[in-house]
Amino acid sequence: MLGIDNGEKPISEAMAELRRSFEIQVADLRERSSVASASFSRCLRSSRVVADDYLASLEKLDKLKDELREGQANLAEQLSVKTRNGARYSAMTKDLEAKKAKCEQIKKIISDQRNKVDECTSIISKSLNALEASEEKLRQGQLEKENLDSAIAWYQKSLGLRVVEGEGVKFIFNKIDSTNPDKEYSFTVRLDNDKYNLLQCDPLVEGIDDLLKGVNKTNDFFGFVRVMRGKFASSNFSVVKAVSITQTSLSGDTSVITGSSPVESSLLESSIVTPSIAKTGAKSKMGLKTPTSSVRRSARLRNAQG
Numbered sequence: 581m582l583g584i585d586n587g588e589k590p591i592s593e594a595m596a597e598l599r600r601s602f603e604i605q606v607a608d609l610r611e612r613s614s615v616a617s618a619s620f621s622r623c624l625r626s627s628r629v630v631a632d633d634y635l636a637s638l639e640k641l642d643k644l645k646d647e648l649r650e651g652q653a654n655l656a657e658q659l660s661v662k663t664r665n666g667a668r669y670s671a672m673t674k675d676l677e678a679k680k681a682k683c684e685q686i687k688k689i690i691s692d693q694r695n696k697v698d699e700c701t702s703i704i705s706k707s708l709n710a711l712e713a714s715e716e717k718l719r720q721g722q723l724e725k726e727n728l729d730s731a732i733a734w735y736q737k738s739l740g741l742r743v744v745e746g747e748g749v750k751f752i753f754n755k756i757d758s759t760n761p762d763k764e765y766s767f768t769v770r771l772d773n774d775k776y777n778l779l780q781c782d783p784l785v786e787g788i789d790d791l792l793k794g795v796n797k798t799n800d801f802f803g804f805v806r807v808m809r810g811k812f813a814s815s816n817f818s819v820v821k822a823v824s825i826t827q828t829s830l831s832g833d834t835s836v837i838t839g840s841s842p843v844e845s846s847l848l849e850s851s852i853v854t855p856s857i858a859k860t861g862a863k864s865k866m867g868l869k870t871p872t873s874s875v876r877r878s879a880r881l882r883n884a885q886g
Contacts, residue, residue: 787811
């Protein structure tokens with residue numbers, strides 16, 4: 581052999597060494613393969629465990645997701661309920677505030693009404709007192725009117741005096757002329773701007789202007805009426821009788837009148853003259869004024885010029 585000839589090892593020995601080398605390599609590879617297989621098995625088992633854990637984690641994650649979705653749904657529902665409750669609470673709060681404001685208004689209205697009731701009660705009380713006073717005055721006035729009517733009736737019957745209301749106040753006398761008792765004598769006076777004005781005198785008597793000046797100065801209208809009657813009488817009687825009647829009228833001697841009169845001569849003044857055309861005091865319906873001391877007498881005379 582070539583190798584033998586050259587002094588090399590025989591082929592069998594080389595093959596044996598090569599075989600032993602391969603066996604060693606194979607054994608090493610087998611050992612490594614076994615180690616790798618065991619390691620792979622361990623890794624596989626570990627991967628399986630990890631995979632199982634992963635799958636379990638996925639299942640838990642799915643459950644957690646479901647719970648999360650359920651929780652989100654519940655939260656959304658709770659938020660919706662809370663929002664509705666908040667809106668309802670806000671509306672109730674506003675309604676409560678409105679009701680409180682309305683209650684305050686009602687309280688104020690009740691307070692105002694109570695004040696008005698108190699005022700009305702006070703007014704009614706005052707009105708009742710005034711009504712009672714007016715009724716008392718009315719009763720007194722009616723009594724005085726009855727007395728005045730009685731006095732006027734007597735004077736009309738005894739002296740033939742009548743008072744007629746119209747543009748002014750007309751005083752009519754009869755029973756002056758003994759030959760003609762029904763013959764009438766009259767004069768009409770009107771009060772304008774606190775001044776007596778003669779509108780008519782039948783028959784016309786002398787000195788009427790001076791008489792008017794006197795009554796406007798003294799405001800003694802009763803005396804003026806007496807003097808006018810005396811003037812009318814003097815135009816029909818004799819000189820002696822005329823002088824006698826004039827003196828009796830001017831001096832205020834009422835002996836002839838009071839001889840059969842049921843009332844005093846002051847009642848004659850109040851019932852015949854001053855109620856109609858007095859100059860001072862409260863204004864009448866026609867703008868006339870009456871004496872402050874003759875307010876109740878002025879009622880008839882205020883109507884006289886109405």
